[in-house]
Amino acid sequence: MATSIEEKPDFKWIGKSIRRVEDPRYLVGRGGYIGDIKLPGMLYTAVLRSPFAHARIGSIDTGEALEVPGVVAVFTGQDCKEKMNPCANFGPPTITQYPLAVDKVRYCGEAVVAVVAESRYAAEDGVEAVEVDFEPLDPVVDPIAAIGPGAPVLHEEHGNNLAYERIFEFGEVDDAFREADVVVEDKLHWGRSSGMPLDTCGAVARPALNGSLEVYCNSLNFNFFIWLVAAALKLPSNKFTVIPVPAGGSFGSKFFAHKVPTLAGFLALQTGRPVAYIEDRLDHITNSDHHGSDRYYDVRMGLKSDGTITALDVDVVDDYGAYLQFGVGTHGNSLSQAVGPYRLKNLRYRLRAALTNKCQQGAYRGFGSEVQNWVLERMVDKAARQLGMGPEEIRRHNFIQPDEFPYKIPTGNIYDSGNYPAVLQRAIEMLDLDKWRTEQERARKEGRHIGIGVVTTQERSVFSSTEFWFWFDKPAFPLTSSPESVTLTIDPTGEFQVQMHSQAMWGNSPETVAAMLVAEEFGVDPYKVNVSYADSAHSLPGTGPGGSRFTVMIAGAVRGASKRLRAKLFKIAAHELEASEDDLEIVEGVVRVKGVPDKSRSLAELASTAYFFALNLPEGVESGLEESCTYDHPYTTLPSDDRKDLGVFYPFMGHACHIAVIEIDAETGTHKFLDYVAVHDAGTVVNPKTLAGHVTGGAAQGIGSAMYEELVYDEDGQFKCSTFMDYLIPTAMEVPEFKLGHVETPSPYTEFGIKGGGEGGRMVAPAAISAAIDDALSDYGVRITQLPIKPSEILRQIETGTQS
């Protein structure tokens, strides 16, 4: 793979493409995922799921199931309602949820009955034997119809299907449209896809000592929210411990995924035995905590005749499915970079969150900001076409310039740094755009349809918690913390141990990042640093991964803990070497007096003193070498009371330019990638190799969302894609080679200038692909307005000359 990432000379480890410290265990099948855990006496769970989109639950007969050999117990929603509180919920209190449906099912696949047995096979036999009387109700599947008059209501207590509505207005939007020379409008639809990791969500819960409950689970961010799950289970939070287990991918789907651990915990408390609940593929695909965004847009963009964008008016209905567990934070993400890399001053954003008979919506790589990127780029492309400007020309004309940072966008968020023209230029050069334009012309004469899609989007990183609540004028819990912690230990023999506090490995490279940073700070070999993960009973404040925050936050925490640890080491060394602390330095794992290299102590020697020779320690220094640091979000400000300014909530602003070259077969509507360049700016790069993995993986998922993946419900709310034969994850055949490049504009606000890059290419690829297809078929007037893009839609537009 061609990569043109430059290594940074001024750091010893940061910026080096080292192989990951996590890797060796995967080569021998020792990843240690949730399905690999087996506790003595453990029971297994299978779940009966609703075959209806909307139905009242009548009687449930569990008698026969209890007779099935191996079945230990059977539970229904009624049991949950009697013995626990509703599940954790960040949406309106009138929309409640239990891990098993109570009284009503609201989507196809919703959990109704849990059977617990000595084996998964027996549990499934038990499910077969349960009889449930469902009284079908009219479903509502279309979100626009759902919030219109006369639609069947999902939650009677809520009264209607409009879970949330708000209009934000920034600047003088109507004036700007009045003064615009050109207004482009469109209706756009981003279809529902999801993270769909190969490793599903799972939990193993066991009743432990003193009435406490221990839950092994692969949910992320447990530490931040754990007390909410304890509250649902009616346990004091100090009697509920989560032990984090590595996740085989998340991509958002395990972001505080609480339904699985809550159910496993409930079953363990009820049976008094360890209980495993590991979603099978059907459980996950129909009932995950996190289907992705499903948005219907009416958008208008106002411009001056020279191409200057002056106003954007977004009216979006988001189909949240049957519950609003995570509130509308995915639109906070959209607002963090609502104007993209452009100097656009006037913005209106109207959101309506609709409830429909579908699985709930949550997080998927980009958390909603990738959708805003697609919408904005679609509109810029439409305007460019109308004005007769090239895609790169209109973008260059509107870019925020490198000398304008930090730059405050109309919503109030700050962009910390960037060099958008440089990123675009780099991409154009790497692709050799002129060469492809010539080739495109030549091919067109032969009747072939090559398209080039050039897009430039933002890649925000490191959320502040204000984005969860600035939606409300009187938020119930206006949280302002989103910290991350690290504990750094040098053990008695001088070896390094890093403990993290909010998750286990999930596919990023948290161990590599932490080990490289410790190596940078102390000059030791990163492969000798051991990394472990604290359980929630022993953890310091942590928020967990999400919103591309982990590398930035861990870097801050490691740096803070290192400073403290170094200070202690220097104190001990100064005492032993009879030198001043100020004269000491640490070089390759040795503390020495500057300029007198043989006056030194190795870390092992100092550690020995610290742990075993208290009488040799300087006055006031305690035994041991362990320091922790809790690093708070380095740049968060409060929103204004009138919400005309949402404050700073996502300031470390990455950027990317993708250029896709695609050939479309106008006979079949199918496509082929001919070339693909992706240039990203994620600030200072810690490890180009792992970042390349994220850009690639994200772009591949972007290809999935753009062209293959869709969680389809028919008009009766029946779920139409419950297997990988229907839900099409890109394989090696569909993912092209990407040419990757990087531009680094370090953040002035983070340690080492790092910005997050974990969501990678998914923030960009759908827009690039849409633009390339439009361009390939410009002779036919094709315009992509909905995702995923199906060959049948391309053919329809070619044949009828009309857009959807």
Next chain:
Amino acid sequence: MRVRLRVNGAERQVDVEPRVTLLDALREVIGLTGTKKGCDRGECGACTVHVNGRRIDACMTLAVMHEGDEITTIEGLDHPVQRAFLEHDAFQCGFCTPGQLMSAAACLAEGHTGSDAEIREWMSGNTCRCAAYPHIVAAVREVAGRA
């Protein structure tokens, strides 16, 4: 039912119901959890093992059909493609990796490595949601000697 398997060179007697898949027998009965379950219906390749030298999806076959068969799982694999995966960063979360490695070793033995396109096609039964595909292809290409 009792069935005799040779797993990674060692003789294993297991007692399973006839409906138990080879995958569940390996993971749940024998305790070799390296082989993964991603879909349980032959659609992702996470459960790929070798049976008498051929790669198959262990979720799509029953344990009792393998009396006397020679089965190799990731725990028994010792192949240069493992090192190549390391060098080429051919994974992120690692969940698909056991299946990818078993498949890659077989793909190499089968000689389906004439071009990148051929590697991609013959590895397309193994889904990687982290999409390490370009790196997986590079690793297989290198071992095939076309680096």
